[in-house]
Amino acid sequence: MRIRNSAASFIGAMMIATGALAQVTPAAGYTPPDDTPKINVGATIFGDYTYVESPKAKDTDGNNINSSSFNISRAYINVTGNLNHLIAFRITPDISRETSAGASLSGSQLFRLKYAYVQLNLDDWTTKGSWVRGGVQQNPYTDFTEGIYRYRFQGTIFIERTTGLPSADAGLSAHYNFNGNYGDVHAGFYNGEGYTKAEANNEKAFMVRGTVRPFPLGGTMLKGLRLTAFLDEDHYVEGAKRERDLGEITYEHPLLNAGFDLLRAKDRTSATKPQISGKGWSLWVTPKLGTTGWEALIRHDDYLPNDAIHSQKQKRDIDGIAYWVPNLSGKSAAILFDRDSLKRTGLTPAAPNTTNYEVKLLINF
Numbered sequence: 001m002r003i004r005n006s007a008a009s010f011i012g013a014m015m016i017a018t019g020a021l022a023q024v025t026p027a028a029g030y031t032p033p034d035d036t037p038k039i040n041v042g043a044t045i046f047g048d049y050t051y052v053e054s055p056k057a058k059d060t061d062g063n064n065i066n067s068s069s070f071n072i073s074r075a076y077i078n079v080t081g082n083l084n085h086l087i088a089f090r091i092t093p094d095i096s097r098e099t100s101a102g103a104s105l106s107g108s109q110l111f112r113l114k115y116a117y118v119q120l121n122l123d124d125w126t127t128k129g130s131w132v133r134g135g136v137q138q139n140p141y142t143d144f145t146e147g148i149y150r151y152r153f154q155g156t157i158f159i160e161r162t163t164g165l166p167s168a169d170a171g172l173s174a175h176y177n178f179n180g181n182y183g184d185v186h187a188g189f190y191n192g193e194g195y196t197k198a199e200a201n202n203e204k205a206f207m208v209r210g211t212v213r214p215f216p217l218g219g220t221m222l223k224g225l226r227l228t229a230f231l232d233e234d235h236y237v238e239g240a241k242r243e244r245d246l247g248e249i250t251y252e253h254p255l256l257n258a259g260f261d262l263l264r265a266k267d268r269t270s271a272t273k274p275q276i277s278g279k280g281w282s283l284w285v286t287p288k289l290g291t292t293g294w295e296a297l298i299r300h301d302d303y304l305p306n307d308a309i310h311s312q313k314q315k316r317d318i319d320g321i322a323y324w325v326p327n328l329s330g331k332s333a334a335i336l337f338d339r340d341s342l343k344r345t346g347l348t349p350a351a352p353n354t355t356n357y358e359v360k361l362l363i364n365f
Contacts (some may be wrong), residue, residue, distance in 0.1 A: 166194025
């Protein structure tokens with residue numbers, strides 16, 4: 001509760017400061033910012049060809065086969081812009097495949113809302129890049145990490161794959177940049193169910209991410225080092241905890257990006273059921289092969305879904321090579337050839353190990 005009260009005070013203070021400081025008279029010679037309304041339209045496409053080496057499946061005649069398919073797993077239409085230099089917005093419809101068993105629309109591409117928010121920029125009164133945001137928006141952690149780990153088009157990040165942390169949700173949040181590029185803080189309250197589901201009850205999730213860059217000045221190999229802590233405090237129902245605690249170390253350099261995550265999760269789906277605690281870690285590195293646009297991806301995830309049953313383990317290895325088209329001026333185009341192998345032991349009911357060979361495509365503009 002102390003954490004939640006602190007977050008509420010933080011967001012409230014930023015709003016009060018906005019109103020108070022808005023009365024300050026500009027100094028002589030002040031050049032007003034550009035308040036011309038702007039609207040930009042872009043798109044994001046994830047495409048792939050996937051060959052399932054194991055487990056084998058059966059066709060309608062009972063033949064053993066290796067499944068394979070061409071897919072468009074995700075397509076976004078991004079509408080972003082600003083009404084003036086203070087008020088910005090984003091609307092992002094998400095087109096995704098329906099995979100629910102027995103659904104009348106199973107296999108169809110469905111239109112849903114991924115992002116829809118309004119943002120009040122606080123650059124006039126505090127550090128550049130600080131803001132307050134309301135609506136369906138990114139959680140404080142996922143979008144930050146995927147700016148360093150650029151391979152969401154291969155698959156989701158560690159905490160999302162293992163614990164189901166939603167990448168976006170409806171809520172109210174605030175972001176503050178430290179002076180001197182020393183880091184930032186992003187905190188907010190969210191429904192907790194994620195953008196794909198309606199709010200189920202009166203419980204709200206408090207999420208906060210704090211990041212420190214210990215050596216922000218140029219001319220040092222350590223400039224790209226960042227230390228991050230993330231907390232997701234929520235409840236399924238009253239007295240039934242849903243919590244994610246994560247520590248992260250990331251490093252960015254012209255020759256490679258790398259990251260290490262340490263995760264703990266607590267889940268109690270009902271006050272009448274025992275709490276299940278999980279833990280795990282993930283290590284990834286993306287060394288660049290010269291300046292030609294070629295880059296390797298090496299990742300290992302290790303997760304224990306129930307700390308009380310050490311025989312239950314999930315281990316995932318991803319390795320591949322990607323080509324990123326250079327000199328696209330803020331746009332992205334890449335193709336990835338990878339192997340994705342997941343080994344699971346001790347689960348009840350038993351789950352098969354899987355190995356996929358994939359060709360993944362990203363277009364973002």
